[in-house]
Amino acid sequence: xxxxxxxxxxxxxxxxSGEPQGPWYTFPVDVIETPMAIILRADLPGVTSSEVQxxxxxxxxxxxxxxxxxPSGMRPVxxxxxxxxxxxxxxxxxxxxxxxxxxxxREGVLTLTLPxxxxxxPRRIEVKSV
Amino acid sequence: MSYPTRxxxxxxxxxxxxxxxxxxxxxxxxxxxxxxxxxxxxxxYDDGRSFLVRADLPGVDKQSLEITAQxxxxxLKGERVIxxxxxxxxIRRECVEGKFVRTxxxxxxxxxxxxxxxxxxxxxxxLLPRVPxxxxxxxxIN
Numbered sequence: 001x002x003x004x005x006x007x008x009x010x011x012x013x014x015x016x017s018g019e020p021q022g023p024w025y026t027f028p029v030d031v032i033e034t035p036m037a038i039i040l041r042a043d044l045p046g047v048t049s050s051e052v053q054x055x056x057x058x059x060x061x062x063x064x065x066x067x068x069x070x071p072s073g074m075r076p077v078x079x080x081x082x083x084x085x086x087x088x089x090x091x092x093x094x095x096x097x098x099x100x101x102x103x104x105x106r107e108g109v110l111t112l113t114l115p116x117x118x119x120x121x122p123r124r125i126e127v128k129s130v
Numbered sequence: 131m132s133y134p135t136r137x138x139x140x141x142x143x144x145x146x147x148x149x150x151x152x153x154x155x156x157x158x159x160x161x162x163x164x165x166x167x168x169x170x171x172x173x174x175y176d177d178g179r180s181f182l183v184r185a186d187l188p189g190v191d192k193q194s195l196e197i198t199a200q201x202x203x204x205x206l207k208g209e210r211v212i213x214x215x216x217x218x219x220x221i222r223r224e225c226v227e228g229k230f231v232r233t234x235x236x237x238x239x240x241x242x243x244x245x246x247x248x249x250x251x252x253x254x255x256x257l258l259p260r261v262p263x264x265x266x267x268x269x270x271i272n
Contacts, residue, residue, distance in 0.1 A: 028225045034218030041212075043225050045186035045252035067253075074175035074182055077237075081171045081186065108188035108252015 024087040038096065038114040044086055045108035052110060054103055061090045061101070063110070168228040170206060174236070180259040181236050188252035189225070199245040199258060202236045206254065 032039040044052065046067035055062045065086045070076060092098065095116050102113040175182040187195075189210055196207040212227040214220070240258040247256045 029222065030212065030220060030225045031222035032215045032218050033221045034215060039215065039218070041225065043188040043252075045188040048251055070173070071175055071182055071184075074177040076173060077176045077181075078172070078174035080173060083173075105251075107190070108186070 023084045025084050026088050027086045037116055040112040042110040043108065044110050047108065049105045052105060056098055059092045061092055063088050168226050168230045170230050170232050172232065172234055174234065180257050181240065183234055183256045185254045186252065187254050190252065192249050195249065197247050197256060199240055199242045202239050204234045204236065204256060204258060206232045
């Protein structure tokens with residue numbers, strides 16, 4: 001999938017190719033746009049900050065996290081959700097300042113702040129008289 | 131290629147439908163189902179002595195959690211609130227918020243005095259020891 005570079009604030013999930021086999025689980029994300037940044041809030045329950053990996057390559061931000069496994073010595077008797085590695089990718093537009101991405105994890109919610117380059121300075125186009 | 135989404139909560143469709151139906155009948159009935167709008171998913175584990183109930187509750191404030199255990203039932207109650215950004219706007223919303231109540235019925239009685247719970251990284255774990263088995267009673271023949 002092509003990252004839409006002409007729409008700087010747009011984010012989209014990019015497919016994974018040639019990656020190790022799963023099982024992977026995607027996770028829900030809220031996306032907030034402010035004049036200064038794009039903020040991603042992701043639900044990653046059961047994950048500590050050392051278990052989250054964020055990788056940026058070719059304008060694709062990949063978030064991978066492995067939460068705690070089922071308790072040892074106990075057998076599952078009722079399961080409504082599966083536990084496995086979380087993974088999701090986001091294509092970043094050109095206006096994201098890739099050097100200054102900030103990540104915070106609190107109560108199972110990961111907040112990624114993606115600052116915009118030169119935060120909102122509308123470009124003025126002068127009309128020249130010939 | 132897409133992966134299965136792992137939500138800590140699911141939104142039961144019938145709840146909102148019931149609420150809409152009630153609202154259509156009378157405004158006084160509106161909100162009857164607002165007590166719970168989302169349902170946390172749980173996994174139950176067992177080691178022979180105790181049950182462990184685990185629920186993913188990302189972003190839930192610990193103060194909003196109310197846990198009760200009685201007989202063979204565990205009830206989890208709480209609310210997840212997603213705070214709107216102080217500036218800017220949502221351009222995509224996938225995370226689930228709302229009040230929830232979930233009752234889990236276990237296969238055996240638990241000792242409600244000994245129930246303990248931890249809440250870490252958005253995961254609630256409740257350990258429920260079984261009621262210790264009563265000693266076999268010897269019956270004398272008169």
